[in-house]
Amino acid sequence: MKSAKLISFKNDPGEELEFAVDQLKKYNRSFTGPFESETFGFIAKNDSGEVVGAVHGNTEWEWVFIKHLWVREDYRGMGLGSDLMEAIIKEANKRGRYKYYLSTFEFQAPEFYKKVGFKIFGTLPRVSGNYDSSYLKREDR
Template identity: 35%
Template sequence: MTLRITTPDHPSDLDREAVLAPLRAYNVSHAGDPRIRPVAILLTDEAGNRVGGLWGRCGYDWLFVELLAVPEEHRGGGYGRALMHQAETIARSNGCVGIWLDTYEFQARGFYEKLGFEIFGTLDDHPVGQKHFFLRKRLPQA
């Protein structure tokens, strides 16, 4: 059977799954079950509206923080630190050895470094003239 390459104008969830399925099968065959678990830690206002928080996933013994957002008017109030502290608690309870994430030069590198994260990679010119940082924090093992 011959394969051909196509590029959909509006990629769908089905398109993503077509790519993910063989990759997932390969990874599981070589590294075992990743035990992927989504993680959501939300900030809610007095009315119960979700206004920010942390989104990530545990997998292959690490918690990846994909998104962290605190509304601008609440920055500096300790919410980001509290979200990350809760993420560490969740990571430990899931047997993770560490947490990793990425951030742009114009975002929160210093914030994460104050929490004990260290840079393990940098992508220059993403966007052009800026840097994109990859950070990790190994969790102390009990």
């Protein structure tokens, strides 16, 4: 066995980790093909110009990972979350993507995502304290 010295790091180790990650990406792409990731989304503003909601995600091969959806508390229950989800899905379709996934804590919005067509495919128990995180997906094709 060849020897190697392990060197610990915290936060940003710099170019050496970047090099290692690039090597992993090259290896993965030899199996998966090119990886094109593009971040996109929508901001919702009220008549006063205040941000009251947002959604964004990024393309990952045939999928779109919806990273964040937020609606200001006083705008919840009025359809804005559904409008934001519909907008990002339509935009994903323009990019040729018809599969979506996301994660949400149990105290956030799993029932909302089910209402807009997502299904739970996995749960990670007690991610933060006593709260589970659910992983949901939706495939339109």
